[in-house]
Amino acid sequence: MDTAADEEGYYQIILGEPLDGGRYKVYALVGKGMFSNVVRAREYDPNGDDKEKPLGEVCIKIVRSQESMSVFPPLLTNESPALIESDQV
Numbered sequence: 001m002d003t004a005a006d007e008e009g010y011y012q013i014i015l016g017e018p019l020d021g022g023r024y025k026v027y028a029l030v031g032k033g034m035f036s037n038v039v040r041a042r043e044y045d046p047n048g049d050d051k052e053k054p055l056g057e058v059c060i061k062i063v064r065s066q067e068s069m070s071v072f073p074p075l076l077t078n079e080s081p082a083l084i085e086s087d088q089v
Contacts, residue, residue: 009064010037022046024060036063 006012013029024041031038038061042054 005065011039011062011065013037013039019060022051024058026060030059036061038062 004011010032013026015027017026018024019026019041022044023046024043026039026041028040029037030040038059040057040059043056043058044051044054
């Protein structure tokens with residue numbers, strides 16, 4: 001099991017944790033459901049001139065890291081464009 005996950009496979013939130021190579025920094029847990037949890041994060045440009053200035057805020061859905069969850073990613077990718085568009089804050 002992933003070390004970033006608890007015993008049930010949910011991502012363990014660490015405030016200020018960088019995700020995706022520093023593109024996002026987690027600052028709040030929004031909610032937790034059966035298949036995933038959602039965190040709120042600030043988006044940054046890790047290659048930009050001002051790496052500390054956020055570009056905006058987003059919500060990120062993190063699917064549980066359990067073997068039984070591996071059947072769901074194809075279903076979730078079908079809704080990803082809508083999620084990305086609607087999750088912009």
